[in-house]
Amino acid sequence: MITFKNVSKRYPNGYIALNNINLSINVGEMVFLTGHSGAGKSTLLKSIAAIERPTSGIITISGQNIAQLKSSAIPFLRRKIGIVFQDHKLLFDRSIFDNILLPLQISNFDTQTAASRVRAALDKVGLLKKEKAMPITLSGGERQRLCIARAIVHRPAILIADEPTGNLDIAYARDIMAMFTSFNQVGVTVIISTHDASLLENTQHRILSLAQGSLLA
């Protein structure tokens, strides 16, 4: 379970991006985070993985206080989480295969297990035939799927996706949403942010709305 208790984040320039957030997300739940651009969605998601640290308040994952984590413990927190970054964070100087391999190398997987896991992840997002290609040759939608493959390859319990449908046309976006739903169905806690309300019209999942750093009731 992920909980936020009175969490606020003020950036060094004085801007308050999160203002007294209280929420909890159950294990195996799928939730959406909506709000206009600048509402604080990315800040909230990053604070779950301790990429941004809150100025005050408590964030817990399975009871562990993230805000108080020693910096040497942060890598191990991040290995439990898969993140699809809003700005992709792909490595353009290495192949698709090697991009997805990175989380496994970091976690000291042996080469054979790692290779079979990379292929399994590529298969799930439908990029198996492109493992040797370079990211630069991929379309926008394919790049997004590459990001998703990298986020799930180490089989995290929590999957965070920051505007994964950002610049995609509606058919592609639905495709990707279906992918996240299928991950959720096998027990992964999924948190997705989007500023595109039309995607959420007939969802059964919980929606959290952010506006100017505050959660709307």
Next chain:
Amino acid sequence: MIRVWLAQHWFVFMATFKRLLATPITSLLSVIIMGVALSVPVSIYVLVENLQAIANERNSPQMSIFLRNDAKQADVDRIRQDLEQNPQIIELEFVTKDVALQQLLEKSELPDIAMNLPRNPLPDAFVITLNENALENLKQLQEDLKGKPEIKYVQFDSAWIERFSALLELGHSIILMITMISSIAIIAVMFNTIRLQIATKHDEIEISKLIGATDSFIRRPFLYFGALQGLAAGAIAWLIVLLLIHLINEQLIVFLRFYEMEFLLGSLSTENGLSLLFFSTWLGWLGARLSVSNHLWRIEPQ
């Protein structure tokens, strides 16, 4: 577990090696700079070693130890025992004051005066011959002996040896200083090389941190890179010294032929060469380590 760990290190090692080969000119240049810097103290060291060997071949160093006039037989025996136990001393001769006076009388041009002395003014003495290795710490031995109450005076039998010993000491401290300067140069080159690499690997480092890489995982390839370059620099320094000694020897053969002499300089021993490689590897690693801890924390993922 160990196997996985080894495989991981091997993987990083190979990746580092490939990276070295990917930028051959840059890598080669910094390795050459470091190798040349390191070859200077090593060359001087080899030359000093050779000088020492030459000196040892010509003269075994000798020392006279004069005892106090009031030294008793017991004192003499104690000193003799001490000297016999010293592994640096290969020959020990006791010259009594009577023998010494006898010798003086034989040589002297004024036997009458010597004859008419009221009593023998000469002390008993030991004349010792030292082995080759003793040359390096001659001064220390002299101080030790002087410290004994029964001993009045210690003298090198040739002023030349004393001066040479002082010269060797000077040589060694010059080598030490130049080694330190070269080491600083190598660390500085490595520091800069790694700084540039970190700059070009900025994205990779940031992303690795974002998805859970520990600091040691991120540091590892840079440290390997530093160590490998250091090792290569040591090898180049060794080659330079071999080449230098070879060239000098060629000249020596031609030169000494006129005097119908034959003499060749010895090169760096394998043992010392391996120490050199070990030292240069460590220096490269250290430079990389300093650079990494200086630059890596600046890359904080956003």
